[in-house]
């Protein structure tokens with residue numbers, strides 16, 4: 001049985017006081033045990049503060065990115081070892097905003113995923129097609145390439161720390177959510193591709209949590225989660241306001 005996950009991607013949207021206020025609100029209003037695992041991904045500079053607020057809760061605080069190397073000369077980047085030092089051991093990789101605007105390729109994602117998993121991190125690997133790719137009938141070949149290149153060479157034993165987020169680029173921040181059927185079709189495809197990647201892939205893919213992301217809101221989450229291959233949501237906008245984030249988790 002795969003546990004559901006509701007993950008809030010706060011992007012570069014919040015000030016420190018806004019991030020702290022949402023974290024405090026979650027701490028105060030959420031029961032100590034929730035059916036779904038709750039995660040938040042604040043900006044790097046807000047991590048110490050948000051994780052100290054959420055320290056005694058079961059809410060996971062993760063980073064939006066990490067550089068795939070040990071402590072080294074790499075100006076402007078953050079190493080997994082630095083994250084671990086402040087208690088962060090979960091990270092997003094390959095969000096479409098980084099792919100689109102910062103040149104993050106499947107190969108770079110692969111290096112990050114390998115390094116992070118090797119360091120014992122949990123990784124949420126984001127994949128998804130653009131509108132042009134969907135309209136030209138290439139959705140599944142794009143997803144297949146993102147899976148094969150992004151997860152290349154990763155040992156099956158490390159998959160228990162991996163979460164995949166299917167986020168169609170055309171649905172992110174646009175208010176245009178994928179229908180539950182469109183999302184389910186993509187999720188089933190992703191699970192099946194991963195099952196075929198290596199020996200023992202079927203068991204690994206059965207326990208893999210696959211989140212949907214792209215205009216998830218309190219009024220569409222239930223229909224998405226009713227689908228057998230959708231194991232949760234990676235939520236941007238609706239996680240950046242306490243009321244709607246609480247409504248989603250509920």
Ligand code: PGA
Pocket residue numbers: 009167171172173174175213214215216234235236237238
């Ligand atoms: P959105 O963002 O919920 O605002 O569409 C989702 C994401 O980018 O992770």
